[in-house]
Amino acid sequence: MSIETMWLLGLVISLILVIMSGMPVLLAIAGVPVLVGIIASFFGHFDLSYFSAFPQRVFGIMENSLLIAVPLFVMMGVLLERSKIAEKMLLMMAGFFGGSRSGLAYSVLIVSALIAASTGIIGATIVMLGMISLPALLKAGVSKQLSSGLICASGTLGQIIPPSIVLILLGDQISNAYIEAQQNLGNFAPDPVSVGDLFAGAILPGLLLVALYALYIFIYGFFIDKQPITAQQSADITPAIDVDFKQVCTVFLPPILLIIAVLGSILMGIATPTEAAGVGVAGTMLIAALNSNDTTNKQHAIILLGVFSAFCIAIIVSLQLSSAESSSAAFFSVLTLVLSAILVLSLVLSAYQLIKDEILGSALSQSVSVSGMVFAIIIAASMLSLVFRGFGGDEIVNELLSNIPGDRWGALLAVMIVIFLLGFILEFVEILFIVIPLVGPVLLAMDFNPVWLAILIAINLQTSFLTPPFGFALFYYRSVAPASITTVDIYKSVIPFIVIQLLAMAILVMYPQIATWLPELINK
């Protein structure tokens, strides 16, 4: 065993011990590598100049425009929570499912799949789900085991249901690896693999996961959770809300339309995730203000007019009525001008109303503290990976992988296990950028389908967010779960869902068409 391996082993072991001591994870994953690096440098085994690369990494995170969506999506979630609209939405959905306990769990799953799809950011999604749906689930008598596991697992769906940042980064890496592999095989004009292919490929596997989660809720409700519903609980849940048309319009429809607008604009390639998040915040503000208890009728009307204007603008813009080619361009240009003025006015009015209700200020400060937690972990994980590479950790991993016995399935299994294990300590971005360039060309030269391989890796990475003790989904959930749910409860609650993830990967290996059928259909 080389001296670097010893230090790496020391790094990993001390990291585990320090994290378990209960200090902030930020300080553990940032501080331990620094300390180990400095100590190793006294023995001449670590080059301190590695640290000089760190400020550039911090600046890189600060300039990463993909991450701008994080605070905005968090703000959207907090506002939705404060306005109680999501709670009403969940309860109403539960009403559709007959007001049963499992019904609420199904509705959380469906709503969270939609929300996860629209944000694609684990931290923001889990925090939002934890704040919105956990109190409702517990109140309705769903066990804390099922609710915790369901929220953690559903929150990570954003990684696999497009559009997701993981898939974008993965698409970039896989495509490079695929071209390299094909060139090594003598094919100098391979079909490129695009991010769009991965998005299309991930849709069915994502739905497969949702279906498997739903199956688990069904089995759990039928065979495992035999606790009778108490009178208090049944009073809370049945009948949830008498569903009439007006309530559907005011409570249920706007958020769903908003989520569809946010998701659709990204999926169809119209808006970037950041822009879509901006739309999401604006829409949430309007919805929250409409749900405020003391708006006057006049204010209500102006805000509703603003919502109406937004829809008209969307229609005019998407039909390109105001473009120069259109025959009545001048008319529609003036119309959009007026409509957007109304929209801005209603946004200002909503903000004023939310400040008056003391919702906006606290929502903003909560968004800041949640974002701070996410950013801190990203920055700290970046220090860990820097030191990991400084000790030659990436080379050691590479060396180990190239000596795996067995045919291509042996190599694939080994890579999957390594990614799974690395997921315990590293951020998914680091795993992607360390592991895929190393193993991608080797695996793809073994004639695996690149889209299928990428989706398999994505599900694997998604699972690594759930694995205790270092699953980041669990950290985020811990930060919003009440103290009555212990950390051990959370760990136990995700085990069935980890099994489901492994099952989904096995299904995908047996039936690769699930991932490859749709991209091939689109490419035809």
Added chain:
Amino acid sequence: MPFKSFSLATNISLIIHLFVKKICISLITILAVSEMTTVILRYVYGVGFLKLHDIALYSFSCLVVFSIVYTFGLNEHVRVDVFREKQTQKTKQIVDCVSIVFFLIPFFSLILYYVWPDIIYSWSIYEGSRETGGLAGLFIVKSTVPAVCVLLIIQGLVVLFNRGLYLFTISEGGTLSAKKAQGETS
């Protein structure tokens, strides 16, 4: 001094926290407003302004680092508390002291040391946006990194001074309940 019953160190920490809170709320507001403006301008009128894009990016960049100080002040950074739940109050305070002496101070001092040349260079050329026609003042944005390191070290030292109690820790003895005093509910 905001609260006479607290020590000088606690007051300094509280002032920093409230100051950082103001900065963060301004930043996230600017970010949201500029992002909404970008969307309306781009999709309704088909125009885009690099400077507006840079305003959003700069406020985001500052928010990334300042929000860490705010979250630290609230003691809301995530912990793996599988064993912490069983620790006594004294052990918890010892763990927090250790985390500050051995991890917080070295880590942020290290960033401070290595980021310094970048900051000096950035100021010497008054570094602006990467894009031509973008917003000036990137050197100020970059300077938030050392500023935040200093703030976090001060906040850490105050926790150390208070024997491992965070600003917003309601201790069993009730000696330090700034959270209540401020009426903060988050």
